Amino acid sequence: MAKRRFAIPTRKTVPRHEYAPRPRRGLRANPAALLALGILLLVAVALVAAPLIAPYDPLAMAPAQQFLPPSWEHPAGTDLFGRDVAARVLYGGRLSLGIAMLAVPLAAIPGTILGLLAGYYGHRVDRVVSWLIDVMLAFPSILLALTLIAVLGTGAINVALAVGLAGIPQYARLVRGQALTVRRQPYVRAAWTVGCTHRRIILRHILPNVIGPIIVLATLDVGWAILNASALSFLGLGVQPPTPEWGTMLNEGRGFLRDAPWVTAAPGLAIALTVLSVNLLGDALRDSLDPRLRNRG
Amino acid sequence: MLRYIGRRLLGAIPVLWGVATLVFVIMRLLPGDPAALMLSESGGSAQAIAELRNELGLDESVLIQYGRYLARLAQADLGTSLFTQRPVITTIAEQLPSTIELAIAAMLVAVILGNALGILAAAKQGTWLEGSIMTGAVVGISIPIFWSATLLIWLFALVLGWLPATGQGGFRYLILPALVLGFASAGAITRLVRASLLEVLDQDFVRTARAKGLASRTILFRHALKRAFIPVTSMIGLQFGFLLGGTVVIETIFSRPGIGRLMVNAILWKDLPLVQGVVLLVALVYTLVNLATDVVYAYLDPRIRYG
Numbered sequence: 001m002a003k004r005r006f007a008i009p010t011r012k013t014v015p016r017h018e019y020a021p022r023p024r025r026g027l028r029a030n031p032a033a034l035l036a037l038g039i040l041l042l043v044a045v046a047l048v049a050a051p052l053i054a055p056y057d058p059l060a061m062a063p064a065q066q067f068l069p070p071s072w073e074h075p076a077g078t079d080l081f082g083r084d085v086a087a088r089v090l091y092g093g094r095l096s097l098g099i100a101m102l103a104v105p106l107a108a109i110p111g112t113i114l115g116l117l118a119g120y121y122g123h124r125v126d127r128v129v130s131w132l133i134d135v136m137l138a139f140p141s142i143l144l145a146l147t148l149i150a151v152l153g154t155g156a157i158n159v160a161l162a163v164g165l166a167g168i169p170q171y172a173r174l175v176r177g178q179a180l181t182v183r184r185q186p187y188v189r190a191a192w193t194v195g196c197t198h199r200r201i202i203l204r205h206i207l208p209n210v211i212g213p214i215i216v217l218a219t220l221d222v223g224w225a226i227l228n229a230s231a232l233s234f235l236g237l238g239v240q241p242p243t244p245e246w247g248t249m250l251n252e253g254r255g256f257l258r259d260a261p262w263v264t265a266a267p268g269l270a271i272a273l274t275v276l277s278v279n280l281l282g283d284a285l286r287d288s289l290d291p292r293l294r295n296r297g
Numbered sequence: 298m299l300r301y302i303g304r305r306l307l308g309a310i311p312v313l314w315g316v317a318t319l320v321f322v323i324m325r326l327l328p329g330d331p332a333a334l335m336l337s338e339s340g341g342s343a344q345a346i347a348e349l350r351n352e353l354g355l356d357e358s359v360l361i362q363y364g365r366y367l368a369r370l371a372q373a374d375l376g377t378s379l380f381t382q383r384p385v386i387t388t389i390a391e392q393l394p395s396t397i398e399l400a401i402a403a404m405l406v407a408v409i410l411g412n413a414l415g416i417l418a419a420a421k422q423g424t425w426l427e428g429s430i431m432t433g434a435v436v437g438i439s440i441p442i443f444w445s446a447t448l449l450i451w452l453f454a455l456v457l458g459w460l461p462a463t464g465q466g467g468f469r470y471l472i473l474p475a476l477v478l479g480f481a482s483a484g485a486i487t488r489l490v491r492a493s494l495l496e497v498l499d500q501d502f503v504r505t506a507r508a509k510g511l512a513s514r515t516i517l518f519r520h521a522l523k524r525a526f527i528p529v530t531s532m533i534g535l536q537f538g539f540l541l542g543g544t545v546v547i548e549t550i551f552s553r554p555g556i557g558r559l560m561v562n563a564i565l566w567k568d569l570p571l572v573q574g575v576v577l578l579v580a581l582v583y584t585l586v587n588l589a590t591d592v593v594y595a596y597l598d599p600r601i602r603y604g
Contacts, residue, residue, distance in 0.1 A: 131311060131312070131315060132315070134312045134315070135312055135315030135316055135318075135319055136319070138312055138313075138315075138580045138583060138584045139316070139576065139579070139580050139583070140538040140539060140541050140579065140583060141542065142542035142543075142545060143541070143542050143560070143576060143579055143580075146545065146560060146561075146572075146576075147320070147323055147572060147576050150563070150564040150567075150569065150572045151323055151324060151334075151569075223439065227441050230441060230443075231442075231443060231545075231546055234441075234443045234546065235545065235546065235549055235561050236561075236565070237561065237564055237565075247441075247443070250441075250443060250444060250447065251443075254447050254550070257447065257450065257451045257455055258451075258455050261451055264444070264447050268441070268444035268447065268448070271440075271441050271444060272436075272439055272440045272441065272444060275439040275440075275441070276435065276436060276439035276440075278439075279435055279439050280435065283435070
């Protein structure tokens with residue numbers, strides 16, 4: 001047989017465990033996810049303990065120490081005002097992650113409620129909610145967030161609000177689809193038959209059965225929220241200087257790329273590493289929740 | 298097919314009406330007086346605010362304002378920009394070609410790169426090559442574009458001096474922005490192409506093709522790809538929205554003219570008519586692009602058309 005350039009994996013060449021019913025081994029079987037979880041825990045501890053481990057005050061200016069390259073004294077160098085970049089990354093992360101942690105429930109809770117109502121009640125409720133989802137999805141999410149910022153104004157809370165509200169349709173669409181299938185399950189019919197109230201059926205029978213995909217989406221959404229929120233700050237429309245925030249810091253540093261690339265390197269790396277870890281963890285959660293989706297993008 | 302297109306076009310009307318209404322609600326019903334907000338930068342006097350309120354028709358009831366707003370939209374009248382004092386639609390029309398150029402170039406990068414890598418990863422399943430491609434893809438979707446843009450500017454413009462850092466004018470100025478924007482989207486496409494292809498390769502007709510002795514390459518390119526591309530089509534429509542959103546950041550970093558940068562400036566100028574115009578236009582374009590991808594989808598997969 002001629003040498004194959006593209007060996008198409010057929011069932012024979014795929015290792016046994018790939019198609020055998022896989023036991024739910026959870027995260028332990030996935031080294032990348034474990035590493036990601038470790039990094040996230042480390043980041044969380046570092047941010048919580050920032051006042052204890054930060055070598056300097058993130059706002060303290062020292063004009064004489066402008067643009068010092070990374071050294072033992074300043075592990076990530078100093079910026080235009082002689083402020084310690086490492087300390088600013090630590091304090092900035094508290095804000096960046098805090099905004100994301102606020103934005104995700106702001107999207108997930110209303111989105112889940114809308115999706116449950118549409119999927120459970122169907123008919124007219126579903127038509128209205130589906131229309132609302134379509135309308136909100138007609139805007140690229142960052143643009144919807146920008147529009148809200150235009151009206152609300154800048155600042156950390158408004159960024160969280162804008163990024164959060166812009167994320168609602170994603171959850172509504174996901175939960176609606178899930179609830180539509182769950183509604184037809186025998187146990188829901190049984191609950192109807194024994195006279196459970198709608199409220200009880202939704203909360204006790206539907207919600208627990210759709211919560212898995214919601215948790216996966218919420219995990220991945222933390223990464224999106226960090227990216228979107230820091231993008232707003234980067235554009236000067238989010239957290240305002242001198243308050244440290246990862247996007248704001250990148251914006252402040254980009255004018256001095258030639259002379260002081262470290263000012264942007266540290267916050268950029270911090271965002272990339274955190275979002276990467278969140279994404280790996282989200283992928284792993286999805287895989288362990290539903291092995292059939294293992295290959296999904 | 299024509300009937301399907303007609304049905305989808307009709308279906309887009311309530312969505313577009315909803316888009317216009319949502320923008321109206323955000324602009325008018327959120328806290329604060331729009332006129333005061335718009336003049337807050339320049340420290341407008343009470344009289345100036347009153348005049349602007351009058352000019353924008355803010356003294357009327359909300360319902361009348363809404364009716365007028367829809368009537369003007371129906372005539373493609375987006376109002377006058379407060380900052381440039383020119384019709385919003387003219388200002389947008391001037392900036393649009395540059396954004397379209399960027400979005401198309403980035404889309405090409407994303408589609409070509411994403412498909413090539415996705416196919417390669419699926420064909421080489423279980424090898425180190427697949428592992429590195431998939432790692433690259435997840436890194437690609439995790440890096441903020443404003444940082445990758447900063448890094449590429451630093452490397453190619455400042456250190457190597459091969460390409461201009463900012464500005465517009467010809468192909469050389471388009472390379473970096475299109476690459477940055479395209480890379481981010483390519484990661485998502487790579488993941489979907491690989492997943493979709495692996496699913497198809499596991500199906501019976503592929504085994505049949507193998508059994509009758511077709512070469513792997515023939516199976517991959519003739520049989521499997523056609524099926525695998527179906528879900529990828531709709532993904533590409535969604536990615537276009539991501540690219541449109543990304544132009545906001547990319548145009549600002551690379552100092553390129555375009556509606557993304559116009560949007561940022563409009564927010565900084567508190568020029569609400571301009572903000573409103575840009576948002577409406579982008580939503581319209583995005584809706585039409587998604588409509589077009591749905592039509593392609595239906596063309597590729599007859600089950601949709603008659604479903």
